[in-house]
Amino acid sequence: MPWPASADLLALLAPWFERVKRDLPWRAQGLDAPHPDPYAVLVSELMLQQTQVATVIPYFTRWMDQFPDAQALAEADEDAIHKAWEGLGYYRRARFLKAAAASVAAEGWPGDLEGLAGLPGLGPYTAAAVGSIAFQWPVPALDGNAFRVLARLLLIEGDPKAQAADLRAWLAPALATHGPSRMTQALMELGAMVCGPTPHCAACPLSGRCGAHLEQRTADIPPVAKRAVPKASALWLVAVEAQGRLLLHPPVAKGLLAGLWRWPTLNVTEFPPQAADQSPASLRAWPGWTQVYTHRREAVNPLHLCLDTDFEAAEGLRWVPMSELHALPLGKRDQRLRDLLATPGQAPLEAPEAAALIRACAAPSA
């Protein structure tokens, strides 16, 4: 590649970062020594996967309070870590983090990049981020921000991720020259604060040598990748109450919302709405909403059915005392129904037939 030397091309990035850097709870004071708490770096990087800084900050603070080191996390039980992760999304990151902490507590920190990449939940990006930020290894960490910055700077046509290996090799000397932790964080900070999808080139320390800026191509470099269209579905999200208890699914090991408790759901096509006058007075409803996941869009219709007598729960469902509800880890969708239960609802205009709903939640009678 005819790319200019990275240490030279990125020389203005380091002083820019020292000037503008945010004071984040996981950042070390000095950026020239190894980080005093590699575990804090590990926690922050797992939380920052797919998640923005402002969202992570309160979770990180509470987490470090509750699980102050790898040993403490390794010994924590899974319900506690899911409760601490509740609302952050991508819940298996919490389980990976616990497993990685267990490895560190038992065998110590890996001594090289391959070792870090072997820890659960650490891919090429996160391993390099921890290596450079925690241990000052000159290993470039390329996340979505960094790829966008480098694609524009070097005027790379097409998907910059296709040149990941070349970019890492090119970038390594800049880390060695200007400091691995400083350069890794500076590159991502630039991508987050200045060189976003819509860049603010006037504020950029590299604009004078940026290929895309000089060619006025920042709008089309890098090209935007197409996303698969999410599948649509519609469901009833149901809180069934009887004798001070509520019916929930205990956590499952894999799949959507793994590790979390969930309300029972009924597919609207299998349980079509009936006319309002057939609904029992004990049925409440609230306005629905659209729940979006990576690959799926759910039209969610929340319901509360309150019964005088309970019944034997179907396989995979459990009666939970209402007083224990607040302690269970729930995803955002299910938190929302939990919170609605404390608010006034309305008799639904349309709802599934109550008897069918109960049959779906009850064990088949002998």
Added chain:
DNA sequence: GTCCCGGACA
């Protein structure tokens, strides 16, 4: 509301 964004793993 609609659209857009993002690492790891099987």
Added chain:
DNA sequence: TGTCCGGGAC
């Protein structure tokens, strides 16, 4: 390649 979530910009 598809599966895992939630938030921010508009």
